[in-house]
Amino acid sequence: MRKVRFSPLSYFLVVALILMIFWPMVDNLISDNIDISKAIGMARNGDIKSARFDGDRLLIEAEEGNGTKVYRTVIPPELQNSFYDNYLKDGVEQGKIEFTARSISKDGFFKEVLPYIFMTLLFIFMMNSLFRQTNSQSKEASDFAKSKAKLFNQNSNSKITFKDVAGLEEEKVELYEIVDFLKNPSKYAKMGARIPKGVLLVGPPGTGKTYISRAVAGEAGVPFYSMSGSEFLEMFVGVGASRVRDLFAVAKKNSPCIVFIDEIDAVGRKRGSGLGGGHDEREQTLNQLLVEMDGFDKNQGIIIMAATNRPDILDDALLRPGRFDRTVTIGLPDIRGREEILEIHTNNKPIAKDVNLKNIARRTPGFSPADLENLVNEAAILSARKGDIEIKNKTFEEASIKVLAGPEKKSTVITEDEKKLVSYHEAGHAIVTKSLEGTDPVQMVTIVPRGSAGGFTYTVPENDIYYHTKTKMLNEVVVLLAGRVAEELKLNDISTGASNDIERATKIVRLMVSKYGMTSEIGTLDFTEEGGNLFIGNAITHSKNISENTLNSIDKEMKKIVDECYQKAKEILTEKDETLEKMAERLMEKETIYKKEFEAIYNGNYNPEDFAEDKLNIF
Numbered sequence: 001m002r003k004v005r006f007s008p009l010s011y012f013l014v015v016a017l018i019l020m021i022f023w024p025m026v027d028n029l030i031s032d033n034i035d036i037s038k039a040i041g042m043a044r045n046g047d048i049k050s051a052r053f054d055g056d057r058l059l060i061e062a063e064e065g066n067g068t069k070v071y072r073t074v075i076p077p078e079l080q081n082s083f084y085d086n087y088l089k090d091g092v093e094q095g096k097i098e099f100t101a102r103s104i105s106k107d108g109f110f111k112e113v114l115p116y117i118f119m120t121l122l123f124i125f126m127m128n129s130l131f132r133q134t135n136s137q138s139k140e141a142s143d144f145a146k147s148k149a150k151l152f153n154q155n156s157n158s159k160i161t162f163k164d165v166a167g168l169e170e171e172k173v174e175l176y177e178i179v180d181f182l183k184n185p186s187k188y189a190k191m192g193a194r195i196p197k198g199v200l201l202v203g204p205p206g207t208g209k210t211y212i213s214r215a216v217a218g219e220a221g222v223p224f225y226s227m228s229g230s231e232f233l234e235m236f237v238g239v240g241a242s243r244v245r246d247l248f249a250v251a252k253k254n255s256p257c258i259v260f261i262d263e264i265d266a267v268g269r270k271r272g273s274g275l276g277g278g279h280d281e282r283e284q285t286l287n288q289l290l291v292e293m294d295g296f297d298k299n300q301g302i303i304i305m306a307a308t309n310r311p312d313i314l315d316d317a318l319l320r321p322g323r324f325d326r327t328v329t330i331g332l333p334d335i336r337g338r339e340e341i342l343e344i345h346t347n348n349k350p351i352a353k354d355v356n357l358k359n360i361a362r363r364t365p366g367f368s369p370a371d372l373e374n375l376v377n378e379a380a381i382l383s384a385r386k387g388d389i390e391i392k393n394k395t396f397e398e399a400s401i402k403v404l405a406g407p408e409k410k411s412t413v414i415t416e417d418e419k420k421l422v423s424y425h426e427a428g429h430a431i432v433t434k435s436l437e438g439t440d441p442v443q444m445v446t447i448v449p450r451g452s453a454g455g456f457t458y459t460v461p462e463n464d465i466y467y468h469t470k471t472k473m474l475n476e477v478v479v480l481l482a483g484r485v486a487e488e489l490k491l492n493d494i495s496t497g498a499s500n501d502i503e504r505a506t507k508i509v510r511l512m513v514s515k516y517g518m519t520s521e522i523g524t525l526d527f528t529e530e531g532g533n534l535f536i537g538n539a540i541t542h543s544k545n546i547s548e549n550t551l552n553s554i555d556k557e558m559k560k561i562v563d564e565c566y567q568k569a570k571e572i573l574t575e576k577d578e579t580l581e582k583m584a585e586r587l588m589e590k591e592t593i594y595k596k597e598f599e600a601i602y603n604g605n606y607n608p609e610d611f612a613e614d615k616l617n618i619f
């Protein structure tokens with residue numbers, strides 16, 4: 001419920017209205033009605049002290065006993081002048097009677113009508129303001145069906161243009177066409193060219209899909225209406241469709257402009273599929289979207305941009321020509337891209353001289369732009385907390401661990417037993433990593449809990465990775481299982497601490513077998529869903545026909561690989577038993593050890609004093 005609020009003005013007007021209605025009555029209340037002859041008598045006697053004409057009434061104040069009393073009588077306007085001349089004039093001239101001619105009969109008409117005009121105006125005004133109030137209430141109700149599109153003001157300083165977008169050179173070239181079209185649509189109209197109506201941006205989370213769309217709008221200097229796919233959907237059927245309609249109505253009024261639908265997979269999922277049968281509301285919304293996209297003219301100056309990281313689940317109707325007929329794929333940035341992104345996000349921050357962005361870029365393969373921005377931001381926060389005046393290289397290193405593994409949970413109380421368990425577990429991961437060929441160097445091993453993990457072994461890839469080989473994937477599985485193996489070997493018991501390791505190992509093995517065709521048993525066949533984004537939703541909707549037999553073989557093959565990897569980890573750690581002991585011991589004592597110390601322990605030329613000042617050294 002909404003409270004109706006009256007403005008102070010309307011209070012005043014109400015009071016004025018009441019006064020106007022009741023004012024004549026005040027006279028009636030305090031006065032006695034008398035005959036005109038009695039009034040004449042009073043005048044003759046010289047009892048009248050004051051007299052006043054008010055419309056067709058005469059109000060007189062007359063002496064009576066010790067005090068005065070007010071009387072009223074009716075005198076028709078045409079007789080008022082003669083009454084005054086005959087009975088009041090002398091007294092007034094002698095100063096005995098105080099006379100006020102509030103109403104002289106000749107403009108009596110005006111005086112009488114004016115209050116009514118005023119009252120009518122007042123009434124209209126009040127009705128009007130009352131209406132306005134109810135109007136705004138019903139407007140609120142219909143706002144529910146309105147789109148919630150956010151408009152980014154291109155004049156504000158949050159405006160971004162292509163120069164704020166690092167890397168992505170090819171993508172920018174492709175999108176520049178759109179920018180040019182938005183800037184001068186007539187140029188293209190003259191050529192009869194059909195500019196794409198919709199551009200779909202595809203890429204993993206955090207790669208800058210939303211960001212580059214805003215940059216397109218900023219570059220072209222047109223309004224940018226942004227809405228997330230899920231914002232169309234509400235509990236009530238039909239709301240989504242009406243929001244789509246509204247969004248396009250707004251866009252048409254403000255063209256040229258960009259309409260941006262973020263996470264379009266929320267509404268654009270294939271119709272008639274998905275869990276739990278059809279989803280009426282979503283399908284209606286999608287249908288409306290398709291209708292609207294067909295509904296506006298090709299050169300009306302509206303470009304629809306949409307972003308998704310699941311293009312494989314989008315309805316085909318969205319992707320046909322005339323709708324989202326252009327797809328721009330955005331991948332993770334390479335080393336140069338990362339350096340540029342770091343430059344963009346550090347250029348308004350005080351960076352210490354010892355920071356080398358190129359180095360940071362080299363050591364952050366697999367970081368998305370969002371991760372990099374987060375890294376810079378975390379470093380800035382850490383520096384501020386420490387009271388530094390600049391962001392130092394060391395702080396960037398600390399921040400990178402925080403970004404990768406979550407914040408340290410120093411307050412968590414761990415028992416000695418748990419500490420021992422985590423120490424062996426992490427030492428297991430680290431030692432196996434080091435002893436396998438082609439793995440990334442271990443930079444840090446810690447048993448301080450971070451995020452959801454009990455401990456953390458930090459390895460940094462040397463180079464960008466574009467392809468995963470079978471050997472690499474197997475190595476990864478061996479490393480993942482090594483934590484569990486160490487627990488088993490050293491404590492004769494196993495814990496739940498390895499559950500995340502097991503999950504990741506299983507995922508890798510499943511992909512090797514059923515997607516990448518890396519086993520001779522199954523052969524080079526892809527059994528994952530089209531577009532194969534892991535196995536999301538796959539187990540439920542088998543669109544490909546996989547025989548029971550094949551499923552069985554896949555399971556068997558996966559188990560065989562995992563068993564072999566487990567065995568391999570066991571072999572390595574059994575052989576390195578002494579190293580494992582020493583490493584776990586050192587971890588329990590120091591909680592965190594860094595690369596040099598780790599390698600010294602591993603190589604057996606270890607002297608604890610050498611590493612008192614050891615620190616992380618990655619960037």
Ligand code: ADP
Binds near residue numbers: 166204205206209
């Ligand atoms: P997505 O929509 O793909 O999930 P965003 O567009 O939200 O990712 O990007 C996340 C953040 O990463 C942005 O806020 C921006 O600061 C940063 N970013 C992304 N791409 C770039 C880029 N090319 N250059 C600079 N910063 C970028």
Ligand code: MG
Binds near residue numbers: 209211
């Ligand atoms: Mg986004």
Ligand code: ZN
Binds near residue numbers: 425429483497498
């Ligand atoms: Zn582990």
